[in-house]
Amino acid sequence: MNKSLLLTGAMAFGLALPSLAQQPVQVKYANTITAEDLKERLTYLASDEMKGRDTGSEEQKVAAKYLADFYKKIGLTAPVDGSYLQPVDLVSASFGEISLKVGNNKLVNNTDFVFTGDGNMKKAAKTELVFLGLVTDENLAKVDVKDKLVGIWAVGVRSNDLVMKVMEAGAAGIVIVSMEGQANFDRIAGRYQSLAGKGRVGFDKPVEQRPIFMVSSDKMAELFNTPVEELKEAAKTNPQSIKAQKATYQIEKKVEPIESSNVMGYLEGTDKKDELIVISSHYDHVGVSSTGEIFNGADDDGSGTVSVTEIAEAFAMAAKDGIKPRRSILFINVTGEEKGLLGSEFYSENPIFPLDKTVVNFNIDMVGRIDYEYEKEKNQDFVYVIGSEMLSTDLKKILEYNNITYSNLILDYRYDAPDDPNRFYYRSDHYNFAKHNIPVAFFFNGVHDDYHQVTDTVDKIEFPLMEKRSRLIFYTVWDIANRENKPRVDGTNTRTDR
Missing domain, CATH: 3.40.630.10 (Zn peptidases)
Structure with missing residues (x-):
């Protein structure tokens, strides 16, 4: 105006x-x-x-x-007993050797896969990698996941809930596709690679033997010797049609306390x-x-x-x-x-x-x-x-x-x-x-x-x-x-x- x-x-x-x-x-x-x-x-x-x-x-x-x-x-x-700082008890968990081998394919950490789970193992575990595809009750009834590495397809859904469901069914660990396309995965892997050597910061909790390996859709198809589109189709209702593969994996973990604080001022x-x-x-x-x-x-x-x-x-x-x-x-x-x-x-x-x-x-x-x-x-x-x-x-x-x-x-x-x-x-x-x-x-x-x-x-x-x-x-x-x-x-x- x-x-x-x-x-x-x-x-x-x-x-x-x-x-x-x-x-x-x-x-x-x-x-x-x-x-x-x-x-x-x-x-x-x-x-x-x-x-x-x-x-x-x-x-x-x-x-x-x-x-x-x-x-x-x-x-x-200063509201914290006369201080502006509230100490927050955290630890840094660093992973040494993280290995994953499927068949004759020895995968490279932060290149072929990204490790997002937890675990600490004195020696390598030998098992099978089985394909579950979509995490549904119907598929879980068709595939024996107990003590196996389980390949799941979780594109566009809340993968945390799916991981928990598969682990509760007795799986030893997870190999997961959470996004399609090699380029999308490479961006995530590149970020993990850039931060390699730095510990994961969190609260001090007992170690969970829950290895989770994230891979691209292309890599999952390679591991099962099956084209991506065929694997996606099998993921819906026919996961048992995908042949299981021999697998070996190991995770080494070290935990150290770190000091950090919330900062606050009060009026x-x-x-x-x-x-x-x-x-x-x-x-x-x-x-x-x-x-x-x-x-x-x-x-x-x-x-x-x-x-x-x-x-x-x-x-x-x-x-x-x-x-x-x-x-x-x-x-x-x-x-x-x-x-x-x-x-x-x-x-x-x-x-x-x-x-x-x-x-x-x-x-x-x-x-x-x-x-x-x-x-x-x-x-x-x-x-x-x-x-x-x-x-x-x-x-x-x-x-x-x-x-x-x-x-x-x-x-x-x-x-x-x-x-x-x-x-x-x-x-x-x-x-x-x-x-x-x-x-x-x-x-x-x-x-x-x-x-x-x-x-x-x-x-x-x-x-x-x-x-x-x-x-x-x-x-x-x-x-x-x-x-x-x-x-x-x-x-x-x-x-x-x-």
Whole structure:
């Protein structure tokens, strides 16, 4: 709208235009969230000096101290018995010799197959590789899987459930095709190869003798001496027609403890201080490749982490001015997201504040870029919002109200679809709050060519857009922190089944 016409019309009718002093007070503090500040902090966290902030690395510890010092500087409370760090007990499991031989075909790790399971064996096991194909009760009745390696076809479905079903039927291990085409498999194998020699980070658990070898569809066909299309057809109802092959395999494993921490700053509320809002990101990434290339992780999730710090600073400034939120707010940067949502899982199992008093979790993971879907759009002021009405019909309405009032972003909900093949709802840290029936909203910019690549660097970040996204989250948190009633937990589609 033409500003001069608006001014003339207002004067003619004796109407006063809103002044800055008449704007809602939160606008003043939202305006402290700036592209310049975001860029300054991200330039440090995603620098080569930080070497990709791999979980448990010395550089991740430096990043943790940087974040803790920041929360202390802006006046937030250290909520973990006087510390800003919540130690997370993790281990690194490294696999030495992983061998797989089928017939006369000796397969090469991270080239012919990718090992995704668990196990530790003093000597090689000899068995048969049998073909099951699709994991159905009918096929399991036709194929004897007990103590065998079992070839399964799991393209386009949830393979974890299928693996468990086959293992519970007595299988010794799995050889799985989860995607079609050699090129797709080679990309996965290439990533595993680039990280070769680095241990798998996780919680300390007893070893499970559950070897799982992922192969391409072409390689599976080669192992069974059967063309791909014929193998796919047999996978449906006639798996017993595929001849079993002799197989030998061995896995060697070593486990070592590693130190890592969640980082958090706390702002206590006023009359509703027992109720808590959690704003989260993960500050780890995947470190350095076996050839020395740095995965800077600027978007994933340096962008979310510095967004959390900017939102925290805006609330801290308001608090110093005597404007504290009614509800308390926990700002948390979690560890181990890249290794399986470990830090947020640890917090949800060892909460600093009661989960039944946690009102909502806003999770910020990758908010600095423009994805494939919007790269050619004229209006690129968008953000994907995931899960905002899964558990609370109020939460999405509150978010949309604040967007219309202050931000005017495109809120894209396409990944809320129950049949979304990407399953983003399960793939970031909000999930560990949602599974405890805490309403969540996950803010995300979608996938781009630099996702999990060494090219995810600061120079690619869209800082003005990142500023808009961060301000929207700030406005929505401010609203929920100060309104009389918290969002109701009344959603009918919890989708907390992984």
